[in-house]
Amino acid sequence: MASSDDERPRARGGAPPGAAPVLTASNLLGRIGLDAAGCARRLTFLSFDAADVENLAQLRAVAHANVDGIVEDFYGHLLSFEETRRLLADPERVARLKKLQREYFLRMLEGDFGHDYFESRLRVGAAHASTDLRPEWYLGTYSLYLRLLGGRLLEHYRDEPDTLLALLGSFTKVVFLDMGLAIDGYILSGYVDRTLAQDYRRMAEVAEQALAEKADLEQAKADLTGMIVHDLKGPLGGILAVTQLALRQASGAPSDRHFAQIQRSAQDLMRMIENLLEIDQMQEGRLELRLEPVAIDGLLAECSAEYRAAAEIAGMTIAVAIEAPLPVLMTDRWLLRRVLNNLVVNAVRHSAAGAIDLAARLAGAQVEIRIHDSGRGIPSADQAALFDRARRRRGSHREDTGLGLVFCKMACERMGGTIAIESTPGSGTTFVITLPAEASL
Ligand code: HEM
Structure with missing residues (x-):
């Protein structure tokens, strides 16, 4: 029917x-x-x-x-x-x-x-x-x-x-x-397919929401950390100013040495804070370059002058060797100076004694800056991890925060250049920075 x-x-x-x-x-x-x-x-x-x-x-x-x-x-x-x-x-x-x-x-x-x-x-x-x-x-x-x-x-x-x-x-x-x-x-x-599709959609929504919440939380954590790190600069600047003043009025008393030590520690701390803040800025693409003519020989001389005392205390010398002619580069003076500071501090910290050599020369279309220490060197198996933020977090070898070299790499790349390491255990380490010479005056 x-x-x-x-x-x-x-x-x-x-x-x-x-x-x-x-x-x-x-x-x-x-x-x-x-x-x-x-x-x-x-x-x-x-x-x-x-x-x-x-x-x-x-x-x-x-x-x-x-x-x-x-x-x-x-x-x-x-x-x-x-x-x-x-x-x-x-x-x-x-x-x-x-x-x-x-x-x-x-x-x-x-x-x-x-x-x-x-x-x-x-x-x-x-x-x-x-x-x-x-x-x-x-x-x-x-x-x-x-x-x-x-x-x-x-x-x-x-x-x-x-x-x-x-x-x-x-x-x-x-x-x-x-x-x-x-x-x-x-x-x-098609009921089964539709129901499955709905289930998958729901699962995808739940997963997406969980990811978004996690990202929000991480962002909030990062913002908070950034704020705290930034706020640390205030009191630290105060300490630096006071030690500077005290050292200017140095009378040869034993306390001068203490002030000098406090100043070095405060400078180290300031450098680490700035590394952290600038790494974040570079990662988020917020770091604007402030380009100006920079004479590399002058910059290396400034840097060696700043760390000469610290090097001498550690029983080391700092020498600068410039191979002329060296063009004046259009680059970010402050950023490059901070890269050099990090590398020189590294060299002082990791060489028991001996010489730290800062050198610069024109190599084809690049200006090459070399920072050499006569320290114990870094095994090649450890070298790749030095510039990698994720791997530095897991175990830092050469520095307190482990972020100095991460900062150097990001900053060199931000300036259009590169950084590399040449090292053999027992015969020291050389960091080689190259910056494009065509950006020169
Ligand atoms: C032994 C179980 C059931 C039988 C034999 C049955 C029988 C039918 C038949 C013959 C139709 C017409 C289908 C067509 O348009 O060709 C129909 C439609 C429908 N049935 Fe059932 N049904 C059963 C269970 C249920 C149950 C548990 C519900 C739940 C409320 C339900 C709700 C409906 C609805 C909403 C329609 C569509 C009505 C429309 O066309 O507006 N049925 N059913």
Whole structure:
């Protein structure tokens, strides 16, 4: 039998955005590759035979007499659960559904399980998938049919338990046939793919949110650290100013040495703070170069003068060797000076005694500055990590914060140049800076 619902292409209304494409009648069986032989095979698997057809015919009388009550009880049950009630808010829809439900139920007892029957059951499954009714609610509802019809049958066959069992057994086979086709209908409508896609989307949203929160937190931490580091410059500047004053009025008293020591420590601290702040600025692309003509020989002389006392205390000498002619570069004087300061402090700290040589020359299109110490040298396996911030964080070898060389590399690159290391354990270390000479005057 072909009921009126066979002609309608799919459930009306209620289909969410992204729902399955319209499923036209008479094409679903083909789409799951279910031909006449396949349909017959399903019935055989359910052990459906002529006796069942007879049993269904016997059931029809009771079913027709009770169908209205069964349908009422059916929707009474669905309206008592939040998950199913939400789809039945419109009384007109419920009235329409009751009529369709009546046809659906009675058709189960017709005994005509041909192509049209299979097709219509697939479509009803697909129609429910389009309303986004989860399959457990839809499939669970089939048990209602058994309970509602079973109760009515009991009234008729109370004294014939064998008949009652046989009738219910045949009806149960149809229920399971319909449930199987309902599942196929859900799969055909793309419900599984849609649900998975929704789950993945939700998971992606949760992950994105967690990442955004983590990034916010890290930013807040970085901002706070930056602020604290920046604020340290104030009191440190105060200490430097006072020690400077005290050293200017030096009288040869033993306290002078202490002041000089305090000044060196405060300068070290200031240098580390500036490294940190400028690394952050360079990483965020905020460090503007202040270009001006810079004579490299003068800059190296200034640098060696600044650290000569510290070097002498450590039993070292600092020498500057310039190979003329050396062009005047257009670069950031303050930044380059800070790179040199870092490298010279490094050299003083890591050479037990001996000489620190600062040299500069023109090498093709580059100005090359070399800072050599006669310290213990750095094994080549450790050299790559020296300029890498992430690796410095894990274990610093040559400096307190481990960030001096990271700063030097970033600053040299910011000025359009490079920095490299040449070192052999036992015979000292040379840092080689190159800066483009074409940026010269
Ligand atoms: C044994 C279980 C069920 C059967 C046999 C059944 C039967 C049907 C039938 C025959 C249709 C018409 C399909 C079409 O348009 O071709 C339909 C549609 C529908 N059913 Fe069910 N149904 C069942 C369970 C449920 C449940 C649990 C709900 C939950 C509230 C539900 C809600 C709906 C809705 C919202 C529609 C679409 C109505 C529309 O077209 O506006 N059904 N059902």
